[in-house]
Amino acid sequence: MPAPARPLLDTQIGGVSATPPTAESDLEPVDPSLSSSGEQPHRLPLSLINTSSQLDASLPSPSLSPITAAANLARNTGYAGLFGGDDEYDDTTDISTLDASQDKLDDSNSGSFNLQDGTLQLKHMQTRHKIGTPSNEARHGNPQLSNPTLMEIPTMIDAFDAMPMEMQTYIMYQMLRRCAKPTLHFVADVVNPTLKCDFLGVLPLELSQIVIRNLDAQSMCRAAQVSKRWRDVTNSDEKAWKDLLDRDGYHLPDGEIERAVREGWGWQHPGTTGWERDISNVLCSGVECDLSPPRSSKFGSVATFEEDSMSRPKRKSTSKHTTSQKRQKRKVTPTLRSHSQPPAWMRSLESAQGPNAYANAAALAVPNPSMGLSSLRSLHLYKSLYQRHHTIRKSWMMQDTQPQHLAFRAHDRHVVTCLQLDTDKILTGSDDTSINVYDTKTGASRKKLEGHEGGVWALQYDGDTLVSGSTDRSVRVWDIKTGKCLQIFQGHTSTVRCLVILKPTKIGTNADGTSITMPKEDLIITGSRDSTLRVWRLPKPGDRSVFQAGPPANDHDNPYFIRALTGHHHSVRAIAAHGDTLVSGSYDSTVRVWKISTGDLVHRLQGHTQKVYSVVLDHERNRCISGSMDNLVKVWSLDTGACLFNLEGHSSLVGLLDLSHERLVSAAADSTLRIWDPENGQCKSTLSAHTGAITCFQHDGQKVISGSDRTLKMWNIRTGECVRDLLTDLSGVWQVRFNERRCVAAVQRSNYTYIEVLDFGAARDGIPEDRRSRRIVVDAKGREIEDQAVTTEAPDQEANP
Template identity: 25%
Template sequence: MKVKEKQDDMEDGQPPSIHGFLSRHIPPQVSTTRKLCYRHRPDLIKKRMPDSFDFNLVQKQMEELGTNDRAAITHIWSLFSAAPADQRMLILKGLLSTCCMPQLSFLHDEIKPLLRIDFVSILPQEISLQIFSYMDAKSLCNAAQVSRSWSFLADDDTLWHRMCEQHIDKKCTKCGWGLPLLDKKRQTTRKRSFNTTQTHLLPSASGSSTDSPLRTPCGPTTYHDNSSLPTNDDTASNNSKRIKVGSSSSFDSFDNDSSLKPPPTTTSGVILRRRPWKEVYSERLMVERNWRNNKYNIRILSGHTDGVMCVQFCDSSNVVMTGSYDKTIRIWNLETGALIRVLKGHTRCVRALQFDEAKLVTGAMDNTLKIWNWHTGECIRTLEGHTGGVLSVDFDCHLMASGSVDQTIRVWNFSKGECYTLTGHTEWVNSVRLCQQNRLVSGSDDSTVRLWDLQTRTCIREFKGHVGQVQIAIPSPKNFTHRLLDKEITIDTMQRRSNGFRPGCETASTTSNSSRKAVDDKSATATQAILSDAPLIMTGSLDNTVKQWDLNSGECVRTLFGHVEGVWGLAYDTLRVVSGSHDKTIRVWDMDSGRCMHALEGHNGPVTAIALGDTKIISASDDGDVRIWDYGVH
């Protein structure tokens, strides 16, 4: 009887009477015309991830059923599939009203994964990229592993270019981490054209050859903040090296202009492949992790027979230059460490040097400065004028400044062909640096730092605070940004502001936590809120401290304590400060927080000079060795 009723229902065009409520609402004829949804659009089926629904299991269970039951279930599915959307809702409501708790629990577990929608694949690409732009580096890498479509978007060059802009050569305001500057980018910046405009000879005291013009290719300085500065000490052993000597005050003219030109270069038509920004970011992140974990390779340059007092290097030229008490300047290959050339000419120890693409300028205790063509080793000119040994030198395209044992600063103007003297210090002038707005910063054994206006040739500000001889004073370059002048906030507050956004994944978090535990709460303060481009001066002194000054106000904004003897060498960039001391150690400090991150040991004598790059520290020592601490990716 039941079979007959079922057949009658089928003949009448109605489905089997599963439930009286449902049988009254299923229409005799259903339409198949409906709009396809996200799960059934043919153009999206291949793009989206497969459902977690196991159709093989359903098929197996169907095969275990009888023929009539299988046909009935198939018919129900067919009716539901062909029903319009509003009728589908009615069917589902009816089915839910008949479900028991086990069935409802089953629906809850099965529906949840089916509701996941790959919205990234169906949205316009511009909107998807905008969504991805809010992700950090770790999230983008995770998104790239979801599917091919996600990988295509997560690896977009625009996103990673923005990520590089946010982190490279600066600290991100969201996460507080920064990555080293690009080596290739910096090299490109350094490749500037030489100034070949006609200039006048510097006047000679003897009056010979003073009016003949000269075309002087005066290229820009490659490393303003990496050239080392002369040092001194109060011990008897070092006083013997600082004997004050006198000399005449005359200097000669350049012999010829062609000898200062760099070796000829050729250009090829080869188009270099532009590296993806994700690859660039990845490389810089590995370098930054090496800095954080103090993971480096070390090479030693040996050859000087006495203490090395100054060092400078250039990545683009692949050279390191050092000056020593053995009266020589040595030029080394930066990559291999091989000695390229030895320059001889000074009669006393070389205390200062600086070079660019075309020339090298050295200062020595023989009271002279020498200008060399370092490509050929030829001494182009000897400048005399100081009545004491030359302790420091700095130059740009138009000016050169030198500090001396005679307590004066001489400024040599290449454009105007003149030389004048700045007086005011009462002891040896250990450091001179040209800075922006036609100014000069000097540090002296009289424990003061002075700021000079080169237009009026007067001292416009004096910085007092050190209680020992100032060995080095370095002004910040143009557009240098920092957070030293903002109000202090704690490291914990910094981390709360970051909201866990880290480019360095777990390594950054682990390092940060261990660093916070290693310092006292009072010293663990940082100025991380607002970036400032207010000019700074960084100084190192024999009072064992490094001080950071506000150049405009003259106020000391921070003092770095850690060395147990005098600081002789100093260098810094936007991310870190590196100092070398008479205690034979090198300390690496965080630029923003002022925390000492690492202490490097290895030299057998006082560390006299420091040069800092994106991936390396180069230190010179009184033990005669030069050490390269390389944090790069190998």
């Protein structure tokens, strides 16, 4: 007689029915041996599908059928039944310790419940709430299972724990495909966090550092906020932050790394509004503090031993019976060490090569200072340097930034024709025949280089060697430190209008892998109003001095002269060089391309109809660019000599060009600047706020600073917007240059020539606001004085009310 059909069981929890269809194979016994014995297999009542229920059919079926999987498990593990078998299971599958947030649990439609400490607590449910309403036929196997209650949940959990892992996987699959979406969301919220892997915590430190060295600075900072482990890995990788400094174009001034080591910058977190302080005298938390007295060195002077020892912690006696002789030795030992050798950190610093070596020196200089939370205290030398330079760069574009404004008189009332600077010095050349050297930080006058008999119209320096060209037709080589003229080269018969110092540069690779470097030695290349160019070898310090008189001069008498390049028919106005390529622009309306090593003319570029005033060399694309009095900017191919683009838009003389940071900027007498894409010649922005011809400008990747008749303006190079006026109420702007921190301009105020220095990094050095909110005029010694231009005008104003 066939078995009676099972009734439809409708199991509803929280008003949602979720029962899957049961295949005929699911009704077969798990173990085939049970059917042959004639005994009815012991199994749970199975629910049939309720077609009125909404099922989530997104879960796939297992690759093996339940019958095959169960049969294999029974044979392999000796599993006897749902509630039988050994209590062997993998601890890694136990998630009973997971916590679930209350707000996630409250979203369940199965009733309000909490999961705390592995105990399931149900609220608003009766003690014997029935899961379903099984039929009488379903109860004959095991009446206790036909009406499961809350009291039986521990038994069910124990049975699940006793299952092999494969069976647990199958049971979980069957349970999940019967769950409603809210329950699945809850399960996902609990399970997903446990499946995530902290790869930086698992990987060895060396592999973790390889991973983070592929991140940019912003990603590195975000990674440092994930956990203490991530913070330690990202902050302590000195090489990664050193590479970021180089990659993002930051340059460490001379002596800054030594200062950072000495003052303990690597332990500090000043943020964006603070500044790095000298914590070398902060109490050390360990007993390994170096008690050796600091000394003056090439890294700068430091505090005396007496001042330093006042802030050092006193060590406690190990015994009350310590003899006076031992105490005397303890006091004398540091003094003896000071005469024998410098402190350990200074020795380490002097021999340091690479970021990790500098970090080791920093750890010796300020060992574990007692500041901040000990759990967050870690050395991060190059990250602190990166943060410092990044903050200074950002401060340029902020409206509320107040740079320190320093001003000093220069060259009386004469025009400043040349201006160059670095973090240590400012050099100016003038039509008063002199070259002045000033201290960048204080404005104090260092040297005045005198010797030219005409105005200085071109200069460039490399290290402490300065080369200048003048209207007296000579080229002079100077020692900047001593102010002494080392060489005088003659040969040009008119004003030396432009010059460059060309350094050896890698321009390619040979078949055997060796580098191709050109030129082979440092060169000086000059252009003159006599329509010629001349190539000289740059003398090295200690080389024999040559003082030629003339013109005319005998080139054979000068061992540094190499060759003259002739061919232009008018004044050579601008030159640019890289590797073995030289480009010259002339008033004869042509641009010529030369091979420096041989002096051969490679191309004669014709197309301009007026004088050429400016040229730049785009060596990456093998192009050159020229600006002319015909209002055009032309882009030329150095391979073929053909004109690739005509950049139109200016309505007057294009006198200035500059190519940097993948942007070409042109400035014209029509009072505008234009930003171009050097790849395709497309005009990106037009900067139009000046009222007169642009006399000078410079740009980098974020800004353009330009000077005109009465103002010095700063622009956002990405948007073309004028950010702010840096200087106003001027009679003229002669020259402008800026570096990472300072902007220096040579201007005319009330018929006097001034050098104005704007320091955007002053706040990062702790300069108070009252020293940054006003213009400070200093004398030749760097001392603050009253502005002479103001005091001389005051009597005139009183006499003529």
